[in-house]
Amino acid sequence: MRRAGTEPAATWEATELPAAARAFLVGPGTATLTILRPDGTPHVTPVRFTLDAATAPMRVTTRAGARKTRNVAAGGPAARVALCRADGFRWVTLEGRATITRDPVRPAEAIRRYTARYRAAPPGPVDLAVIEIAVDRVLTLNL
Template sequence: MSRATVELPAATKAFLTRPHTATLTTLRSDGTPHVTPVRFTFDVATGLVWVATRAGAHKARNVAAGGSAARVALCQADGFRWVTLEGGAAVTGDPARLAEAVRRYTVRYRTAPPAPLDLVVVEIAVDRVLSLNL
């Protein structure tokens, strides 16, 4: 998966550090959207979003089934302010990437994420950012 760096205004960066929940939209095999609430972290320097989840979760299975063409959208909203991060996605169980995702999640949400035995990370290489009122 290629990593794209995106330029974000300071207000958008600050908004994305707040401990809000977002929605993650993946595509089912029939092309219909699957939308689920998630907690996530975003590394502005690399343009990567991490969503920790179970390997058996629909979102992880949808991304894995999409292969190298998998694309997702993650949207964080607060009232009439919102940011959508779009990009290519992949699922990884790499221990170093899992550890980094868990570390960032713990810092952002001040609690560790759930730790199921099949914990994986959906990584999103952000290449498009849409926002309103930021």
């Protein structure tokens, strides 16, 4: 018998996101978002996020001038990020390509999902932007 927290991490393609991982991600909570700076060092920041259960993109609302947004922009079309949500010995990390959108429809959808999840609207900066993550790798532990 293994002790809690000793099971090896599991890896899935985004299309194979297990139901337990999906339930863990849609529950209330925050995560860390890791993005590489232009000099290659990691920038890790706590974020609130939403998951579109049907198509699996993760969304983080932020300011267009925020460091995380500038780091994604600096990475260009190849920008990759990792979003990790942990609770004790359970965690899910989602990796994928990140893009920034200021298209008014996409931020509106992100705000709608954020408000439904966290029961409050996100801060409303004038320079609102949304980082969308096309998840292509999922790692989990103890889910």
